[in-house]
Amino acid sequence: MKKFLILMCLIFCNLANAQTFQTAKITGFVPSHLQDKEVFIVKIEGNVSGGCNTTARFAIDSSQLHFKSVRAAIMTAFVSQTPIIVAYTETCNMFPNAWDIAYVCVGPINC
Template identity: 30%
Template sequence: MKLLILLSVLLFSSSALSLDYAVGKVKKIRLFSMTSEPYNTTTKGLAMVYIDELPGACATTEKRIAIDSSHPLFESFLALALVSKSTGTPVNIGYQSTCNLRGNAWDFGLIELLE
């Protein structure tokens, strides 16, 4: 019985955490507030990173990844995206097949700076 429960948890976890991947170069980086209200230090920020080899997000032509400032890897993601953009080094980008933060941007999964 314990084995069945463990296998069920592993199966559910691996399917929920499955990502799609693309290797490409960062073409553009945009940062902005998630709301349109005047300057507010408590509002989350949003980063959009455009990568040339991504498929269009959620049936659009936008080839971009979204991540908000509350994500624990936000600063690391942004740092690697900036390095990629400034040096032309490709990245391996993992993205969820959802567009929850923006209807036309993939939700962030992982980023890896390649050689």
């Protein structure tokens, strides 16, 4: 029974942090800050909102190890008008009204 409960807990924890994907061209971005962190906010074509995401945007903050590479990829894709794939969680921990970016993929690559 104990093993079953641990397994169920792991399954629900993974579901709570499940990543969702959306692919589109970037329509804009905002470099910002919140308290002592840099925050990079991005909006893409047709982005949906829901829950805490009232602005239909995504965000990543400087506490993430891949913050600089994600920011660079987004800026490059915006300039070249290349669609990106955004992997995100439906949580707003990095900025109060934008879903959290897990990572992005640019170009013809399996994400």
